[in-house]
Amino acid sequence: MTSANTYPDRSRDRDDLQPEDMLRVIFDYIAKIASERQLDRVLLLMANMGREMIVADRCSVWLVDAVGQTLYTTVAHGVEGIRIPLGAGLVGHSIATGTPIFIDDAYTNEEFKDVLEMGALQTDRQTGYRTKALLVVPFRNNDGEIIGAYQAVNKLTSAATFSDKDLTYLTLAASYAGKSLESVLLHEEIEETQREIIFTMGEIGESRSKETGNHVKRVAEYSYILAIGFGMSKEEAELLRLASPMHDIGKVAISDDVLKKPGKLTEDEFAQMQTHTTIGYQLLKNSKRRLLKTAAIVAHEHHEKWNGKGYPQGLKEEEIHIYGRITAIADVFDALGSERVYKKAWELDRILQLIADERGQHFDPKLVDVFMEQLPRILQVRDQFRDDRLDP
Structure with missing residues (x-):
């Protein structure tokens, strides 16, 4: 696990974005994401876009691995990419139910106490980071299937908690993420199929x-x-x-x-x-x-x-x-x-x-x-x- 001290300080008491700033962030990241075909880079761009849109300290994009029955992220602000069982943690619960999750304070929340204790709070003890507010929003592909979720950690404004407006903005980002990721994942699947075919045909030629x-x-x-x-x-x-x-x-x-x-x-x-x-x-x-x-x-x-x-x-x-x-x-x-x-x-x-x-x-x-x-x-x-x- 990577120490929180490794990452730049993102101090609190910042302001929510003004509408013109929000549009700038959205258009800037949409242009960058549209030109990318590497999954890791797309996930990082999406995590950064979500973090800026709702003024969060950290944001990660989780994907469903239906074959392996796991959730994974290759990019998570503050920690290395990780993989967990499908249905585990706040992200797993949000994906399973198809509903977003708001948590104002991870240390006083009762509804998800056990999940937090095994997840965010345990990580805090290992890294020295202090998790407070959390927001999780699932996203879907073009067929309406949930394929992943955004997870935002710690609001950096004076309110220190995520709002309904943040949910609206992150849902917007999640909607775009689902459609963009489906395209990238399909591209990667095609590339992987090509690799398998090339290697197999190479073996046939040699055999x-x-x-x-x-x-x-x-x-x-x-x-x-x-x-x-x-x-x-x-x-x-x-x-x-x-x-x-x-x-x-x-x-x-x-x-x-x-x-x-x-x-x-x-x-x-x-x-x-x-x-x-x-x-x-x-x-x-x-x-x-x-x-x-x-x-x-x-x-x-x-x-x-x-x-x-x-x-x-x-x-x-x-x-x-x-x-x-x-x-x-x-x-x-x-x-x-x-x-x-x-x-x-x-x-x-x-x-x-x-x-x-x-x-x-x-x-x-x-x-x-x-x-x-x-x-x-x-x-x-x-x-x-x-x-x-x-x-x-």
Whole structure:
């Protein structure tokens, strides 16, 4: 639990917002919320909007997890995000009954005495914070189902208690919250479905060539580590981690005779194998989703080489997208350390020597430097997702 002293002082004896100030707050936050798609950020914006609208010290936005039968908040002013059983606490009661809850003083309230003792008052004893007034307002989605609630703590005006006007304002915020969150949650569900599909399809592509699912996991994690080390934002590095499992999806169209051949490929067979890059690209390139567009780039360019001698396009140096350059080194490192139908796994020292030798040839020189810097983390991932075919 985080100490209340960690947070800025929000002194009492402030005034309620004037109508023009209320409109400014509403329009300011509506514009910000409308442009966000990350759930945590939307919840924080909504908590801040509610807190400003009714001049509260703290405000949190709770959501219902129907599958897990819990209530959770990833953002709560004054404490870390928490999860409680569905129906627990003041928020649970408000959601279960569909009615708001007013409490003027948590320490003298009799109606919810037991609930407060197990919740706010217990937290106060741990943090040194003093809870007085509380206001909880449930909110609904477009179908009228309750999907969460606002909880405000401590009114900062001289009255020190929440009013009917505060209820009206927070209900307005809650109505907007319900509709906005439904859109964000649907977006997240779609994104999660895409991730599952990408990872599953990546595994299918690898399993046809006798690879384990851990190969795509390792390549994904290596790619993330290299992207962060290269200076990418966490958001973009995460995008690459999610897309990289599709690097060999084009293998689904390569014949078993070629894909599973234990010996060296003939020139014609190797040419057929090379087509998996363009096949993967063609499968993914027309999507409007950023994640699948990234996967298309990875599939197309992860066999290009810094010196221009790769395939399928013979791109060189920075003509190769950074996603392709990163996935290339991640894939080669893991492929060499894994036993395949046509070879034994290499020892680590031999792999590292090859990567060093290929600096400026196969691989982006800067990425080789990043790889060597991040080697301890990469080896941790290697151990974490080890499989029976991975050589020590």
